[in-house]
C-alpha cells in the first residue's frame with residue numbers, strides 16, 4: 001500500500017514517525033474539505049491514530065484511515081504485531097470496513113469500495129482495514145477503470161418545530177461558533193436584516209462584521225451589562241463558543257435557542273427549541289428601528305478600547321499574546337490555537353482580527369501542533385499558539401520538521417503547567433502542593449532545548465513588541481513566552497475590571 005500510494009503522482013506524500021502526530025496532520029489536511037489518506041502498519045500503530053479520529057468524528061472532518069492488518073487466519077493466535085482491529089475506533093468513524101485480502105481475480109470490487117469510502121469520508125472519518133498475506137511486498141499494478149464521480153451521501157438534517165412563536169422577537173442575538181459551514185456573508189446579511197449583534201468566536205470567521213461583538217465574555221462578566229442586555233431569542237450558528245459566561249447568560253435568560261445547520265446536535269444546556277436551515281429564518285422580523293444594535297456596538301467598541309489600553313499597561317500577559325498574534329494575521333497567515341487558555345484568550349481578548357482553527361470537537365490539548373502542520377502543508381504560513389503542556393504533549397511534531405516544506409511558527413505560552421486550573425475552585429480549596437501535583441503539573445521541560453534538539457530555531461521573547469516581530473518571520477520556529485499562572489489570574493481580573501469600568 002505504501003509503495004502504491006507513493007507512486008501516485010497526484011498524491012502528496014508525507015512520512016511521519018509518530019502515528020499520533022500523523023493522524024492529527026491528516027486532520028489538519030482534511031480541514032480544507034478533501035480527506036487525507038492515513039496509512040499505517042498493523043498493531044498499536046493503528047491505535048495511535050485514535051485521538052485524531054475521535055476529533056475528526058466530532059468535527060465532521062473528512063479522513064480516510066487505512067490500517068494494514070493480518071489476514072483472518074492469523075488473527076487471535078498470537079501472531080506478531082497482530083491485534084483486534086475490527087471496529088477499532090468504535091462509533092467515532094462514519095463507516096468501518098474490513099476488506100478482504102486483495103485478490104487480483106476480483107478487481108471489479110475495488111472501485112466501488114473506494115467510491116463508497118471516499119463518499120462517506122466527506123462527512124467524517126472512515127476506517128478501511130486492509131489485511132494482507134505474505135509476501136508483504138508487491139508491485140503496484142494498473143488500477144481498474146474509473147467508474148464516475150463519488151456518490152453523494154445523504155446527511156441527516158434534524159428539523160424541529162415551527163418558528164411561529166418567535167417571529168416577533170426583538171432582543172435577539174446571533175451566536176457564531178466553529179463548524180457552522182455557512183458562507184460568512186450569509187450570517188452577516190442575516191444580522192444586518194435583523195439588526196442583531198453577532199457574538200462571534202474566532203473559529204467562526206465572523207469577528208470582523210460591523211455588527212460583531214468580540215468582547216462578549218468580558219462584557220457579560222459585568223452583571224449590570226448582562227442584565228440590561230438579556231436576550232429574548234438566540235440564533236446560533238455552529239458550536240457554542242468556549243465562554244461559560246456566555247452559555248450561563250443565555251441559560252439564565254431562558255431565551256429559546258434556534259440552531260441553524262450543523263455540526264450535529266449542539267445542545268448541552270438543553271435550550272435549543274428548533275434545528276433549522278437559514279432559509280427557515282425568513283419570517284423573523286428582528287429589531288429594526290430600535291436602539292438594540294447600537295447599544296451593543298457602542299459597548300463593544302468601548303470594551304475593545306479598554307482592553308487595548310489595559311494590555312498595553314502590562315509588559316507581558318497571556319491575553320496580550322492573543323491580541324498581538326491576532327493583530328499579526330494578514331490575508332495569507334492562518335492561526336491554530338490549543339484548547340485550555342489559548343483558545344479562551346483569543347475568544348475573549350483577541351479583538352476583531354482574531355480568526356483561528358481550534359480542535360473543539362473533543363477539546364483535546366493533544367495533536368494541536370500536528371493539526372497546524374497538516375494545515376501548513378497546504379502551503380500557507382501558519383502560526384500555532386499552544387500552552388506548555390500542549391507543547392510537550394505533541395512535541396514529536398518537531399521530528400523531521402526542519403526538512404518539511406512547512407512554515408510553522410510555534411508560539412509556546414510557558415507558564416510552567418496547566419494555567420487554566422488556577423481559575424477553578426480547586427486552586428483556592430486545595431493545599432498548594434496538592435494542587436501543583438494534581439492540577440498545576442509543572443513538567444520542568446526546557447522548551448528551547450527541546451526545539452534545539454530537533455534543529456528548530458527557538459527563542460524567548462520578553463515583550464509583546466518582540467513577539468509581534470518574531471511571529472512575522474518565516475518558520476519553522478519556536479517562540480517562547482514566559483508567563484506565570486498566578487499573574488495570569490490577576491491579569492484577567494484586571495482586564496475584566498477595565499471593561500466593566502467603561503460600561504457606566
Ligand SMILES: Cc1ncc(C[n+]2csc(CCOP(=O)(O)OP(=O)(O)O)c2C)c(N)n1
Nearest residue numbers: 340341364365387388389390417418419420
Ligand atoms: C489530551 C488531553 N488531556 C488532558 C486534557 C485536560 N486539560 C485541559 S486543559 C489542560 C492543561 C493544559 O495546559 P497548557 O497546555 O500548558 O495550557 P494552559 O492551561 O497553561 O493555558 C489539561 C491537562 C485535555 N483537554 N486533553
Ligand SMILES: [Mg+2]
Nearest residue numbers: 387388417419
Ligand atoms: Mg501552561
